[in-house]
Amino acid sequence: MPLYLTEADVNQLLTMPIAMDCLDEAFSAQARGEAVNTPRSRIPLSPGSYNLMSAAWHGKNVVGQKSYTASRAGVGFHVLIYSTTGEGLLAIIEANRMGQIRTGAASGLASKYMARPNSGTVAVIGSGYQGRTQLEAVATALNIDSARVYSRTKANREGFASMMTADLEIPVTAAASVEECVEGADVIIAITNSSEPVITGEHVWPGVHINAAGANGYLRRELDTAAVTKANVIATDDVAQAQIECADLMRPIEAGRLTWQQVKPLASIVGGETPGRNSDDDVTLFESQGIALEDVAVGERVYRMAVERGVGIQVP
């Protein structure tokens, strides 16, 4: 009988350090060929879309999927974890909060391997829920001493700044413009719903690491071509999925300014095949797609913790 885990169950079990540890292990496994990811497929609805993606982590004997409908009425995410050794369906997990944490954790992991180790200042463009977990993850990965946030609505960025100051116990301040936000930052996080690029070539200087985690869908861009082509190392959590829906990369590649060969799997960096950066002056870019391997990896850990602690209910 599968274990059903609610949002509250997940929230009680999963922390950012656990999620980051879990993804570190999962991407290392993928680098060794012990985990596989299948890109997201979408069915368009009116309005919104239905999304389905799957992955297997052979070393943990699990395979599974995330499915969700996204529309103006909201989003409902579910992750199913199956055993690969005959026990069938292990868990049905409500995965809204889990998705936010794993998306943050992927950026944290990329920052750990790609940002300068002495990075101290983070700029966040975007002040939604996902911005919080992005900043929390980068602060977990690096020894961050301050952060700035920009979003178009003053009240939102100020609310984010005061909440994150309290959560992370470092000064987080609101900036009045993208320029003011990113100036001198060691790490930039783009986590917006923008369809137009918010990070342009002028925002990119030697040594910076950028996590682009908001856009998702081939009509949406967060970085313009000048910003992307300044990067010396570009990584993404899944190249095949990026080829379908990462406009930040698709546009410069269509324009002949970049090739897919220059885009490295995050697994190859975590696994040590490809350096995350070659010098302190390198510009590094992580294009986050949000992939099923992240969901299955974190979902497996949450399931295992739930069993150990007696959390969740067996259904039916």
Add this chain to the structure above:
Amino acid sequence: MPLYLTEADVNQLLTMPIAMDCLDEAFSAQARGEAVNTPRSRIPLSPGSYNLMSAAWHGKNVVGQKSYTASRAGVGFHVLIYSTTGEGLLAIIEANRMGQIRTGAASGLASKYMARPNSGTVAVIGSGYQGRTQLEAVATALNIDSARVYSRTKANREGFASMMTADLEIPVTAAASVEECVEGADVIIAITNSSEPVITGEHVWPGVHINAAGANGYLRRELDTAAVTKANVIATDDVAQAQIECADLMRPIEAGRLTWQQVKPLASIVGGETPGRNSDDDVTLFESQGIALEDVAVGERVYRMAVERGVGIQVP
């Protein structure tokens, strides 16, 4: 909160006539562009595989998926039904029995539109669980007065014959060979695990309708090239999925003996765009893939009946 429906719940609610009515409606909707199907994706496991497939039926405001792991340890199927109008996940349905019924119903539906209306005798090659629902469906679609069954193990075919005689209240007899089984049959059902063709060109004569429903995977064939190329009308429930995994069709097409243009979507026949047969002498062939639209269509109906009758439990 989603409704969780067990195998027992499904068994209590779903009958073959309901499933056939449901698929008739779903394939008509697909013919009008009101339903879409996404082919199965598989992740290989050792041993076995993980399978995931999705579909939307816009007219019913549902979208969903079937997922399952298949290995020596057994198979566990689950269908998730989502609302497309913002209510999120509606149902989690255990779908082993439902899958058997919907696979039968698809062959029943094809037989309704493709077999000669006066068909009286059915031959079944294969005596497993799926053979029962295949024969039940064809008997529901047509005015069948007798059936014969062949499988390699005498006890299995005799058990099948006596069980189905009781279930369908028509004489069902065991045949000692494929030849004896198919001779003079109006409808032939192939529902085997065979990797070698069981139906060859000599088994195919004018007027016969064949449902090939067992093989699933590009290494498995039920019909040889001579049998397939004798067919005047060939249909399948999903051409895109057939192009990935229907060896019965892929092999003759690779050999230049057939083209994909000759393979018609079942929806075009149900929707009236393509005749199911042109004369009493036509040989007609339905290659059943088993597709997510069938699962979502039947799953939506089961969910709706469950709500009406108070069956199932709300989770968590």
